[in-house]
Amino acid sequence: MVLLVRGVVQDEPPPDTRTLYLNHPVLRDSASQLLTISTKVVGPIGLLYVCQREMAVTVPHDKNVSIIGSDDVTTCIILVLRHTGSGAVGFAHLDGSCTEECVVNMVHRIQELSMGFPDGRLEMSLIGGFTHVLRYSEQVFYSLMVAVHKHQSEIELVLACVGELNTIMRNNVHWPLLYGAGVMVKSGEVFPANFPDKGPEQPLRLARLFTGLQPVLDVYDCSLGLLRIGPFNYEPMRSVDLWLQQSDEFILQALSTTPDVEPPHTVMAVRIE
Secondary structure (H helix, E strand, C coil): CCEEECCEECCCCCCCHHHHHHHCHHHHHHHHHHHCCCCEECCCCCEEECCCCEEEEECCCCCCCCEEEECCCCCCEEEEEEECCCCCEEEEEECCCCHHHHHHHHHHHHHHHCCCCCCCCEEEEEEECCCCCCCHHHHHHHHHHHHHHHCCCCEEEEEEEEHHHHEEEECCEEEECCCCEEEECCCCCEEEEECCCCCCCHHHHHHHHHCCCCCCEECEECCCCEECCCCCCCCCCCCHHHHHCCCHHHHHHHHCCCHHHCCCCHHHHHHHC
């Protein structure tokens, strides 16, 4: 195991976000600072967009990618891992599926890209997830904490804007404050963001989500500057014509864990898939 906060090894993974903040007020402070930053609207130039259940890793001298990011995060959590010596950075949009495998693969890729940089540590940032009566985000958070706790490498948690700190009440309904985030590849700066351009091949990539449990797919080869989709197995959705005949409200209620707080374009994205 090794999960650290402010250089101190944690004997057990935090069971939930509230306990995390109670035990480590400094993380509450860093989350509050993140929330003071205006959300940036990021265009497609230099962007590597990561869809749900995907991950990507790159290095500061990547000529093709300057920002990695993702949005449409409600109950999911964005994971950013960065090696402070090499600057290699990993980014994932996690929904609780195959979390441990993702952590293992991401750390391995970052360590490969950090060979020759003996100094430096792995720093972790978490953004997303909000307070909900069914505690979906807490389940994702705990699975991630357990995965990090079990890993052999030391991983320092430096930012966690999750759970209650990423929640606002509107008309007696809990809403996420942040729906997305990006990371500047060269500097490692993490910032709130949304991404009007979610390509390329968004319908193909999101189709994986309707096929049941799938691993978190590593979609980028930074040595080639190549976005690589797949391979993955896909079975056509049954009765898709009947689904498309349903109202937007029906589709939202049937396919979303939190239909009341989804972004306005959610149903359109589902219909396109």
